[in-house]
Amino acid sequence: MTRGKFIVFEGGEGAGKSTQARRLIGFLEERNIPTVLTREPGGTAGAEAIRTLLLDPPAIGEGWGSRAEALLFAAARSDHVEKTIEPALAAGRWVVCDRFLASSVAYQGGAGGLGAHSLYELHQFGSAGMLPDLTLILTISPALTRNRLAKRDGEHTDAISGRPAKYHRKVADAFATIAADPRHKACSIDANAAEDEVFASIRAAVQPLIEQRSR
Ligand code: TMP
Numbered sequence: 767m768t769r770g771k772f773i774v775f776e777g778g779e780g781a782g783k784s785t786q787a788r789r790l791i792g793f794l795e796e797r798n799i800p801t802v803l804t805r806e807p808g809g810t811a812g813a814e815a816i817r818t819l820l821l822d823p824p825a826i827g828e829g830w831g832s833r834a835e836a837l838l839f840a841a842a843r844s845d846h847v848e849k850t851i852e853p854a855l856a857a858g859r860w861v862v863c864d865r866f867l868a869s870s871v872a873y874q875g876g877a878g879g880l881g882a883h884s885l886y887e888l889h890q891f892g893s894a895g896m897l898p899d900l901t902l903i904l905t906i907s908p909a910l911t912r913n914r915l916a917k918r919d920g921e922h923t924d925a926i927s928g929r930p931a932k933y934h935r936k937v938a939d940a941f942a943t944i945a946a947d948p949r950h951k952a953c954s955i956d957a958n959a960a961e962d963e964v965f966a967s968i969r970a971a972v973q974p975l976i977e978q979r980s981r
Contacts, residue, residue, distance in 0.1 A: 770855040771975050774866040777904035778937050779927045780914035781957045782964060787864050789965050794860055802854040805864035806843060809850045813842035821924040836874040836888060844892035868901055868944045876940025877933045900975060901950040902968055903941055904957035
């Protein structure tokens with residue numbers, strides 16, 4: 767059995783990751799590639815419960831400190847890798863995941879001030895340092911982000927998307943650094959364009975993996 771590929775969508779809030787991830791699943795399935803669509807934090811019953819603890823304001827109470835927050839994301843990821851991602855890849859499925867380690871490096875490491883190094887160490891402990899075959903980093907302008915979030919969330923932001931603009935600027939800076947880091951096998955996608963155009967860039971980035979498969 768040939769191991770499946772692990773493709774991750776990353777980027778700041780409102781970049782269109784979930785929509786494009788669903789489109790990619792359809793595209794792969796049309797090519798008879800078996801897939802799994804999943805997300806972080808989440809993707810197992812336990813990790814979805816941790817998602818609620820991290821993101822739902824009523825569940826959070828007084829709020830997590832930055833280290834506790836990073837540990838909760840890493841715990842959710844550990845469960846997700848062990849129970850969902852690794853078994854699917856071993857069974858030859860391609861896993862498309864909405865966010866993964868790069869989000870922890872950008873949000874908790876970059877914007878939260880913990881630094882990238884601690885996040886990689888935590889990932890080594892929690893998930894044996896497992897990394898994607900391709901990381902698609904969707905970037906959009908701050909003005910477009912504001913528009914999309916106002917439409918998507920209205921007044922109801924989650925605990926992290928509702929943080930100040932300064933925090934999200936640091937997230938964007940950290941993603942720019944990650945895009946140049948070979949560990950993530952990253953490709954930057956300009957997501958300011960129309961949905962079809964963005965998907966065309968994604969298809970082009972995924973094509974080499976599909977060609978490897980048919981060799
Ligand atoms: P979303 O996937 O629906 O955008 O929501 C997830 C939120 O959690 C988003 O604000 C980014 C944040 N997040 C982190 O801060 N660190 C992480 O490791 C992950 C996976 C998500």
